[in-house]
Each structure stands twice: as structure tokens, then as C-alpha cells.
Amino acid sequence: xxxxxxxxxxxxxxxxxxxxxxxxxxxxxxxxxxxxxxxxxxxxxxxxxxxxxxxxxxxxxxxxxxxxxxxxxxxxxxxxxxxxxxxxxxxxxxxxxxxxxxxxxxxxxxxxxxxxxxxxxxxxxxxxxxxxxxxxxxxxxxxxxxxxxxxxxxxxxxxxxxxxxxxxxxxxxxxxxxxxxxxxxxxxxxxxxxxxxxxxxxxxxxxxxxxxxxxxxxxxxxxxxxxxxxxxxxxxxxxxxxxxxxxxxxxxxxxxxxxxxxxxxxxxxxxxxxxxxxxxxxxxxxxxxxxxxxxxxxxxxxxxxxxxxxxxxxxxxxxxxxxxxxxxxxxxxxxxxxxxxxxxxxxxxx
Amino acid sequence: xxxxxxxxxxxxxxxxxxxxxxxxxxxxxxxxxxxxxxxxxxxxxxxxxxxxxxxxxxxxxxxxxxxxxxxxxxxxxxxxxxxxxxxxxxxxxxxxxxxxxxxxxxxxxxxxxxxxxxxxxxxxxxxxxxxxxxxxxxxxxxxxxxxxxxxxxxxxxxxxxxxxxxxxxxxxxxxxxxxxxxxxxxxxxxxxxxxxxxxxxxxxxxxxxxxxxxxxxxxxxxxxxxxxxxxxxxxxxxxxxxxxxxxxxxxxxxxxxxxxxxxxxxxxxxxxxxxxxxxxxxxxxxxxxxxxxxxxxxxxxxxxxxxxxxxxxxxxxxxxxxxxxxxxxxxxxxxxxxxxxxxxxxxxxx
Numbered sequence: 188x189x190x191x192x193x194x195x196x197x198x199x200x201x202x203x204x205x206x207x208x209x210x211x212x213x214x215x216x217x218x219x220x221x222x223x224x225x226x227x228x229x230x231x232x233x234x235x236x237x238x239x240x241x242x243x244x245x246x247x248x249x250x251x252x253x254x255x256x257x258x259x260x261x262x263x264x265x266x267x268x269x270x271x272x273x274x275x276x277x278x279x280x281x282x283x284x285x286x287x288x289x290x291x292x293x294x295x296x297x298x299x300x301x302x303x304x305x306x307x308x309x310x311x312x313x314x315x316x317x318x319x320x321x322x323x324x325x326x327x328x329x330x331x332x333x334x335x336x337x338x339x340x341x342x343x344x345x346x347x348x349x350x351x352x353x354x355x356x357x358x359x360x361x362x363x364x365x366x367x368x369x370x371x372x373x374x375x376x377x378x379x380x381x382x383x384x385x386x387x388x389x390x391x392x393x394x395x396x397x398x399x400x401x402x403x404x405x406x407x408x409x410x411x412x413x414x415x416x417x418x419x420x421x422x423x424x425x426x427x428x429x430x431x432x433x434x435x436x437x438x439x440x441x442x443x444x445x446x447x448x449x450x451x452x453x454x455x456x457x458x459x460x461x462x463x464x465x466x467x468x469x470x471x472x473x474x475x476x477x478x479x480x481x482x483x484x485x486x487x488x489x490x491x492x493x494x495x496x497x498x499x500x501x502x503x504x505x506x507x508x509x510x511x512x513x514x515x516x517x518x519x520x521x522x523x524x525x526x527x528x529x530x531x532x533x534x535x536x537x
Numbered sequence: 538x539x540x541x542x543x544x545x546x547x548x549x550x551x552x553x554x555x556x557x558x559x560x561x562x563x564x565x566x567x568x569x570x571x572x573x574x575x576x577x578x579x580x581x582x583x584x585x586x587x588x589x590x591x592x593x594x595x596x597x598x599x600x601x602x603x604x605x606x607x608x609x610x611x612x613x614x615x616x617x618x619x620x621x622x623x624x625x626x627x628x629x630x631x632x633x634x635x636x637x638x639x640x641x642x643x644x645x646x647x648x649x650x651x652x653x654x655x656x657x658x659x660x661x662x663x664x665x666x667x668x669x670x671x672x673x674x675x676x677x678x679x680x681x682x683x684x685x686x687x688x689x690x691x692x693x694x695x696x697x698x699x700x701x702x703x704x705x706x707x708x709x710x711x712x713x714x715x716x717x718x719x720x721x722x723x724x725x726x727x728x729x730x731x732x733x734x735x736x737x738x739x740x741x742x743x744x745x746x747x748x749x750x751x752x753x754x755x756x757x758x759x760x761x762x763x764x765x766x767x768x769x770x771x772x773x774x775x776x777x778x779x780x781x782x783x784x785x786x787x788x789x790x791x792x793x794x795x796x797x798x799x800x801x802x803x804x805x806x807x808x809x810x811x812x813x814x815x816x817x818x819x820x821x822x823x824x825x826x827x828x829x830x831x832x833x834x835x836x837x838x839x840x841x842x843x844x845x846x847x848x849x850x851x852x853x854x855x856x857x858x859x860x861x862x863x864x865x866x867x868x869x870x871x872x873x874x875x876x877x878x879x880x881x882x883x884x885x886x887x
Binding site: 313314324327359361362369394395396397398399400408410411412414415416417418419420421422423424425426427429430431434435437438440441443444445446447448449450451452454455458 | 711712748777
């Protein structure tokens with residue numbers, strides 16, 4: 188039901204996925220009246236899927252608390268997440284309200300035992316290939332241990348998606364030296380270096396321009412700056428696209444040039460296409476949930492579904508569990524107790 | 538002396554400035570042996586400027602504390618800043634070490650009476666024209682009052698540079714609602730709305746992609762996320778530039794197209810040229826200091842000098858002073874005491 192267009196986009200998107208991932212089976216959750224006509228129009232989707240009619244749908248404007256109050260147990264969003272919990276589904280994909288999806292996912296699937304907070308991970312195209320950036324907006328702020336958790340989660344995702352053995356990980360920081368604050372980032376760097384995890388190459392700090400360069404496979408930051416980096420990059424790409432269109436339209440020479448170079452421009456457009464890397468992945472929960480852009484089209488939603496498929500195929504959750512165990516086994520006891528102290532402080536609101 | 542190239546770039550840059558701003562006079566601070574040959578090569582610069590030979594130069598790798606220890610009173614960087622303090626110069630422009638320049642500027646010029654912390658403001662090209670974004674890295678973190686200070690400083694700069702009467706101001710935030718933390722941003726929004734300043738149109742929150750769109754004239758954030766936004770945008774622009782070059786080089790058709798559209802590409806390159814909007818401006822000090830990119834070329838350094846010139850011509854410092862007075866006159870007394878409490882808390886390290 189989710190996204191700006193609902194089943195008018197999501198059902199045709201599944202029809203595309205069937206061609207490319209014929210072994211995939213769907214469970215489709217939605218309002219009967221809105222979904223059925225689209226399933227009738229795409230009989231292949233109806234055949235490859237089970238439709239589960241639901242009483243209500245969370246709207247894009249619902250606040251997370253409202254969505255939880257009204258939509259728990261019975262909304263299509265809740266039921267799709269619950270299918271992951273019960274094992275009926277391997278992954279949940281939604282183009283719906285991000286805040287509601289995260290709130291319900293946390294409530295239903297719960298955060299993994301040794302993780303304090305979930306993160307949203309984005310796949311970010313870069314000059315080498317693609318990278319993972321997290322957290323891009325699940326929560327604001329993160330202490331050093333949460334940043335280390337994010338590094339482990341993101342690293343497992345990079346291994347599952349990019350067939351890397353030991354992805355490189357960088358902590359996002361600012362270039363200015365001796366700057367005050369952000370002790371958390373420095374401390375997280377020390378922890379990652381000291382534990383020397385066998386499934387990760389810890390690179391050190393990276394800056395904002397390293398994301399596009401592809402300096403590392405995984406960029407770790409807290410949700411406020413991660414969200415701002417993501418949106419700023421999207422804005423910059425659109426801005427340059429607009430400059431390019433204007434430049435190619437200005438003179439007859441440019442227009443002729445454009446006609447000649449058209450296949451090249453089409454290729455470039457594809458490279459810059461945010462739909463292709465569409466989908467934020469909720470990591471750190473007992474189950475995988477993929478959030479597709481609300482405003483996406485069929486190709487974008489199909490990409491989000493395929494992203495979910497690939498992560499399940501590559502056993503992302505199992506990797507995360509074993510990586511966390513390795514990390515905690517290597518963590519010196521003193522740090523374990525530091526962590527408890529930090530938790531106590533947090534509970535006391537200090 | 539500053540930047541990756543020293544006088545080899547800065548002196549020829551001044552020669553360019555002379556053509557465009559013939560009424561500008563320079564005071565040039567540097568090591569005799571390195572600077573003199575360049576002044577001999579550019580006699581116009583020697584004529585339009587006074588060369589002040591200095592004993593030492595701060596290096597790009599000096600830490601701010603080292604630079605202050607070794608370079609105070611006698612380095613070319615210090616002496617250039619001091620010239621602003623004594624009134625011999627109206628503005629100081631340097632391509633040197635950012636951390637050292639900020640540390641020395643704070644030490645020499647001091648923060649303005651009612652400002653807690655200085656900020657670095659960047660000029661950011663957007664789809665409408667240009668905007669001001671601050672803080673892009675002076676300090677990490679900012680409370681609500683510091684964010685309001687930044688809004689006033691950035692607004693005065695936008696008025697001085699873009700001939701706007703009432704620039705619009707947005708606070709950078711993330712889109713997700715009911716997200717925890719960043720109370721400072723919400724509180725800053727309330728303060729800006731309640732004081733309804735006559736020289737500013739407070740727009741509300743903006744997200745990362747609004748910077749490139751040009752939704753507002755001034756985007757306010759704290760230094761960590763501001764620095765990450767700036768670097769991420771630079772990285773994305775370079776990334777797309779690389780994609781574009783590769784696309785135009787791939788086939789003979791694309792190459793022919795490129796030849797036809799070449800003037801359009803040149804125009805685009807100019808649009809995307811970071812040199813043109815080169816220069817971070819230190820705001821909130823008793824004097825204006827412009828930081829040019831260290832790696833910039835002649836045109837970039839010239840742009841930074843002209844930026845300084847324009848701000849002085851438009852009496853930026855006077856605007857800031859009178860705007861701050863207006864703001865404090867409108868600030869209810871209760872909030873003034875809140876501010877004192879906040880300062881007390883900070884001093885006690887809470």
C-alpha cells in the first residue's frame with residue numbers, strides 16, 4: 188500500500204521482479220479494494236504471490252506513534268513485518284512511511300540481543316562501484332559502541348551484497364584537527380582498531396568526499412549527519428542534472444551535440460539514477476526490512492525487492508549474528524563494563 | 538605563504554584582482570626569500586601592495602596549538618590577522634592551514650561580545666543562485682543559542698553579498714518526524730520564530746537536498762554536519778564529473794557530440810567550478826577573515842580576495858553588530874537567563 192502511488196506501482200514492480208528472479212514468491216499485504224484490481228491486471232503476480240487482505244493501511248502522513256496505536260496487529264504494514272517474525276516471509280519490503288515502518292519493525296521484530304539501536308543503511312554508488320553508508324536516519328546521535336555496532340552491521344551487508352571477504356570500513360569525521368567533541372568517533376576508531384576483527388578491514392576516518400570516491404566499502408556515522416550527507420548528495424546530483432539539461436538546451440550546437448552523444452547521456456542518466464540503488468535497509472533487528480523510496484516508480488520498487496532477495500540469499504542475518512559474537516568475544520572485559528556504565532548513565536538520563 | 542603553492546599562486550592571483558578591483562590595496566605578509574621573486578615578476582602587485590617580510594610561516598601540517606605556540610606575534614599568518622585588528626587592513630585572506638588560521642583569528646581578533654563561538658560560512662551555488670551555509674567546520678556541536686547566532690551572522694553575510702533585504706533562513710534537520718534528540722534545532726527554530734527579526738525571513742527546517750535546490754538563502758547547522766554536507770556535495774560533484782567524462786569518451790558518437798556541445802560543457806564546467814565559490818568566511822569575530830581552499834589556483838585565490846572585498850564594501854561587520862543588538866533587544870528576559878544557565882552548565886562541564 189505504501190509510497191506515493193500504492194499498488195499502482197508496487198504490483199507492476201513485482202511483475203518485473205518475476206522476470207529477473209523467477210524463484211521469488213510474494214506475500215502481498217494491502218486493502219482489498221485498492222489491491223485486487225491491480226492483481227487482476229497482473230495475473231503473473233497473483234500466481235506468484237499470496238494476497239493477504241488487511242483492514243487498514245498506515246498513511247504516509249501518520250506519525251510513528253499514531254501508526255503504532257492504530258495500525259498495530261492489523262495494518263498491512265504490521266502484517267508484512269509480522270510475516271518476517273513468524274517465518275512466513277524472509278524479508279519485508281515497503282515503500283511506506285519510514286518513521287512508522289521503523290517504529291513497527293522495532294516493536295515487532297525487536298532489536299538483536301547485543302545491539303542497542305537499529306540503523307538504516309543506504310547503498311551508495313561511488314567511483315569504484317557501490318558502498319554501504321549507515322546510519323542514514325534511524326536515530327540521532329550514537330555513542331562509540333553504537334558506531335561499532337553499525338560498522339559490524341554495515342560490513343555484513345557489504346559482504347552479502349558485494350561478495351567481498353573483508354570490506355573496508357571508515358568512520359565519517361571532519362578534517363579539521365584538534366577540533367572539540369566527537370569523542371565517540373575517536374573512541375569507536377580505537378575499539379575497531381584494537382579488536383582487529385577478521386571480517387573487516389578498519390581503514391580509519393573518512394570525510395564527506397570519500398563517500399563518492401569509494402575510499403571504503405562501508406561508511407559509518409550517526410543518523411543525523413548520515414541523513415544530511417545522503418540528502419545533500421541527492422540534491423547535488425539533481426542540481427548538476429539540471430545544469431546539464433540547461434547547458435544542452437541553450438544553443439543549436441549544444442542540441443546537435445546532445446543528439447550525437449545521446450546514448451552516452453542515457454548511460455550517464457542510468458549511472459545517476461537513484462532508483463537503481465533505491466532502498467534503505469533496517470539493520471540490527473531480528474529480521475530484514477527494506478524501505479523503498481516513497482516516491483519511487485516500478486523500477487525503483489523492483490530494485491528494493493531484489494535487494495531484499497539478495498541479502499536473504501546471502502544469509503545476511505546469520506553473518507551479523509556470528510560477527511557480533513566474534514566481536515564480543517574479542518572485546519576486553521574492561522570495555523564490556525564501560526559499556527554497562529554507559530548504559531546506566533543513559534538510563535539515568537545523564 | 539599559505540596553500541599548497543604559496544606565493545606562486547597568491548601573488549599572480551592578486552595581479553588578476555587588480556584588473557577587476559583597481560581600488561583595492563594589499564598588504565602582503567610572507568617570507569622574504571620566497572615572496573620577493575614573485576613580486577619582482579608581478580610589478581603591478583608590488584606597486585598596489587605593501588610587502589611585510591615575516592620571520593616564519595605556519596605550515597599546512599602544523600597543529601593549531603603548535604602554530605599558536607611558534608607562530609604567534611611573528612608568523613605571516615599572525616601578522617596578516619593582526620593587521621585587521623589594528624585597522625591597517627579591512628579583511629585578511631589566507632589559503633593556509635584552516636585550524637591554525639581559526640585558532641589565531643580567535644586569539645587575536647576575539648569573538649564578538651554577544652557571540653559564543655565563531656562559525657565558518659561557505660558560499661554554496663544552488664539552482665536559484667547562491668546561498669550561505671554555516672557552520673561548515675569551526676566547531677562540533679552547537680546549542681540553540683549558537684544556532685541562532687549563526688542564523689544572524691549568515692543572514693548579514695547574505696545581505697552583504699547578494700543584495701537581499703530579508704534573506705530567508707532554514708535550519709538543517711532530518712526529515713524523520715518524532716526522532717529523538719536535536720532538541721537544539723527545534724529550540725533554535727522556536728527562538729527565531731518568536732523574535733521575528735526584521736532583517737530575516739525565518740523559513741523553518743530544511744533538509745540536505747534543500748541546499749542545492751536553493752530553498753533558502755541561508756542554511757544553518759552545527760559544524761560537524763555542515764562540514765560533512767559540504768564535503769559530500771563536493772565529492773558528489775566530482776563523482777558526476779568523472780561519470781560525464783567517461784560517458785563522453787566511450788564511443789565515437791559521444792566524442793563527436795562532445796565536440797559540438799563543447800561550449801555548453803565549458804559553461805557547465807564553470808557552473809560546477811568550486812574555485813568560483815572558493816572561500817570560507819570566519820564569522821563572529823571582531824574582524825573578517827577569509828579562508829581560501831589550500832589547493833586552489835590563481836582564479837580561486839582571486840575569488841577569495843574579491844569575496845573579502847565585497848563584504849567589506851557592504852559593511853558586513855556593521856550589519857552584524859546592529860543585527861545582534863536588535864536580536865538581543867527582542868529576546869525576552871527569561872530566555873536571556875536561560876542562556877546564562879546554559880553557560881554556567883557548560884562551564885561546569887555538564
